[in-house]
Amino acid sequence: MGIFKALPVVVVALVAVGCGSGEPPAPVTQAPVSSSRVVPPPALVVSAGIVEAGLGHRASVLTLTNNDAEAHTLNGYPTVRILDGTGKPLDVQVHHGVSYFSPDPGPKPFTLAPHEKLLSVVSWSATVTSGDTTTGAAVGVVAAPGEAEQTVPLETDLGTTGEITVTAWMKDLPK
Incomplete structure (x- = not known):
């Protein structure tokens, strides 16, 4: 009975010294574990231009660039949300159409070849009447249905x- 109690200790000791061969066990090597994964860049990349101001109105041009090796077809308006400094969406109504800064060409299909660009104008009024003011730090933009939202400082x-x-996507700004 006493030998069976000591048996697990003997087995552990033999394993620890390389099963009694007299040589230390070979070191165990593992592939490095990375805590970050590589995320491919989006095929369609959105950026925002400087904010233009005039008579209490503001606007910025969103530029959509096709960074993919293939063409992409788009039609309509980007989906735009105003975000606070933490990335939380603000309670802001979004309208499609004309503004103080830009007419709206209306939705039409575009086939965006590699490296081509489309534009959309986001505009707003900085009017203050009564109540709390709202200031956003960024916009969340979905270029087309099925695309991921991109956060752009604005x-x-x-x-x-x-x-x-927000205007529809267009090739050039109206003159």
Whole structure:
């Protein structure tokens, strides 16, 4: 009975010294473990231009660039949300159409070849009447249905209006 109690200790000791061969066990090597994964860049990349101002109105041009090796077809308006400094969406109404800064060409299909660009104008009023003012730090933009939302830094001083206007994608800005 006493030998069976000591048996597990003997087995562990033999394993620890390389099963009694007299040589130390070979070191165990593992492939390095990475805590970050590589995320491929999006095929369609959105950027925002500087904020233009005039008579209490503001606007910025969103530029959509096809960084893919293949063409992409788009039609319509980007989906735009105003985000606070933590990335949380603000309660802002989004309208499609004309604004103080830009007419709206309306939705039409585009086939965007590699490295080609499309534009959309996001505009708002900084009017302050009564109530709390709203200021965004970024916009969340979905270029087309099925695409991932991209966060782009863009300060939006919406005053108390709580509204933005977005035009459809277009090749060039109206003159």
